[in-house]
Amino acid sequence: MLIKKPADIRPSEITSRDNYLNRRKFMQAAALAGGSLVAGDALTALVPDQKQAKLADIVPSQYSTDESPNSFMDITSYNNFYEFGMRKEDPKRNSQSLRTRPWSIEVSGNAEVTGTFALEDFVKPHTLEERIYRLRCVEAWSMVIPWVGIPLADIIKQFKPMSSAKYVVFETLLDKEQMPGQRSRSLRWPYVEGLTIAEATNPLPILAVGVYGEVLPNQNGAPLRLIVPWKYGFKSIKSIVRMHFSETRPGTSWEIAAPHEYGFYANVNPDVDHPRWSQARERRIGSDQGTGLQSLFSASRQETLMFNGYGEHVAHLYDGLDLRKNF
Numbered sequence: 001m002l003i004k005k006p007a008d009i010r011p012s013e014i015t016s017r018d019n020y021l022n023r024r025k026f027m028q029a030a031a032l033a034g035g036s037l038v039a040g041d042a043l044t045a046l047v048p049d050q051k052q053a054k055l056a057d058i059v060p061s062q063y064s065t066d067e068s069p070n071s072f073m074d075i076t077s078y079n080n081f082y083e084f085g086m087r088k089e090d091p092k093r094n095s096q097s098l099r100t101r102p103w104s105i106e107v108s109g110n111a112e113v114t115g116t117f118a119l120e121d122f123v124k125p126h127t128l129e130e131r132i133y134r135l136r137c138v139e140a141w142s143m144v145i146p147w148v149g150i151p152l153a154d155i156i157k158q159f160k161p162m163s164s165a166k167y168v169v170f171e172t173l174l175d176k177e178q179m180p181g182q183r184s185r186s187l188r189w190p191y192v193e194g195l196t197i198a199e200a201t202n203p204l205p206i207l208a209v210g211v212y213g214e215v216l217p218n219q220n221g222a223p224l225r226l227i228v229p230w231k232y233g234f235k236s237i238k239s240i241v242r243m244h245f246s247e248t249r250p251g252t253s254w255e256i257a258a259p260h261e262y263g264f265y266a267n268v269n270p271d272v273d274h275p276r277w278s279q280a281r282e283r284r285i286g287s288d289q290g291t292g293l294q295s296l297f298s299a300s301r302q303e304t305l306m307f308n309g310y311g312e313h314v315a316h317l318y319d320g321l322d323l324r325k326n327f
C-alpha cells in the first residue's frame with residue numbers, strides 16, 4: 001500500500017509548486033540513498049523511526065480549507081509539547097527519545113468493545129484522509145496544517161459506546177524516561193484531554209497519524225494525536241495511549257493547571273478574551289517571512305474567527321450554552 005515512486009507522491013494539492021518540486025527532488029535523493037522509502041503495507045507506513053515514510057491511499061476531505069498550508073518546516077519546528085520542554089523549539093530537539101513503535105492504545109469505560117489494541121489494528125479498518133485544517137493556539141498564533149488521519153467518529157463507532165458514555169477522555173503516554181519534560185511540574189502528568197460525546201462524534205475531529213502525506217514526526221504527537229480544529233490547540237492531545245468512555249467530565253490538563261484561564265470547552269472565540277490577553281486576532285506563523293518591513297505593520301495579524309471558522313459545522317453543538325461562562 002505504500003507509495004514507492006516519487007511520481008506517485010500525492011502532494012498536498014495546495015502545496016506550492018516550488019515546494020512540491022523540492023519535495024520531489026528530496027524524495028528522489030532519498031530513494032537513491034535507499035531507505036527512506038519503505039516497502040510493505042500501510043502498517044509498515046506507521047513505523048515512525050523511518051523518517052519521511054510516506055503514507056499511501058490518502059483521500060482528500062471535503063472539510064479541508066483552501067488556505068495555503070504552512071511549510072513542513074514551520075509545522076515541525078514550532079511546537080507545543082510540554083513533555084519535551086516549554087519552548088517552541090524544544091519538542092523538535094528533544095522528542096527523538098520517544099519510541100513510537102510498538103505502540104498500543106487502551107480503550108476503556110462505557111463501551112461494548114474495550115481492550116488494548118496495537119496501533120496498526122486501531123488504524124487498519126479505516127481510510128486515511130487528508131484534512132487541511134487551521135490550528136489556532138490559545139497563545140494567539142495559528143497555522144494551516146495538512147494532517148492525515150481518520151475521523152474520530154468512525155473510530156468511536158467501532159467501540160460501540162453505551163448511552164451512559166457522555167465524554168471521551170484521552171491520555172498521553174506517561175514515561176519520564178522518554179518524555180523528560182514530565183520531570184518538571186509544568187503540568188500534571190499524564191496530559192489529559194476530553195470531549196463531550198457529541199463533539200467527539202461530530203464529523204470534524206480526527207485522529208492524525210501523519211502530516212504532509214508522511215508519518216507524523218515525534219514533535220507533532222506521533223504516532224497518534226487528536227485534532228479538534230474549532231478549539232484551541234491544547235485540546236488536540238498528542239501521543240495518545242488511552243481513550244476512555246466516561247459518564248463524567250474529566251479534569252483536563254490545562255483546566256487543572258489554571259482553571260480561570262483555560263476551560264473545558266476551549267472553543268476558539270474572538271469575543272472571550274483570555275484573562276491576560278485578547279483573543280480577537282492571531283498571528284499566522286510564517287506568513288511574515290520574506291516580506292521585510294511589512295511585518296512591522298503587522299501584516300501577518302488577522303482576525304480570529306468564531307469557532308476558528310468552523311461554525312457552520314459545530315455551532316449547533318452549543319445551542320443554549322453561555323459561551324462566556326463555558327469558555
Ligand SMILES: Nc1nc2c(c(=O)[nH]1)N[C@H]1C(S)=C(S)[C@@H](COP(=O)(O)O)O[C@H]1N2
Nearest residue numbers: 079080081082172191220233234236237238
Ligand atoms: N500531550 C500533549 N499534547 C499537546 C500539547 C502538550 O503539551 N502535550 N500541547 C497542545 C498545544 S497547546 C498545541 S497548540 C498543540 C500543538 O500541536 P503542534 O505542535 O503539532 O502544532 O498540541 C497540543 N497537544
Ligand SMILES: [Mo]
Nearest residue numbers: 137138233234
Ligand atoms: Mo496551544
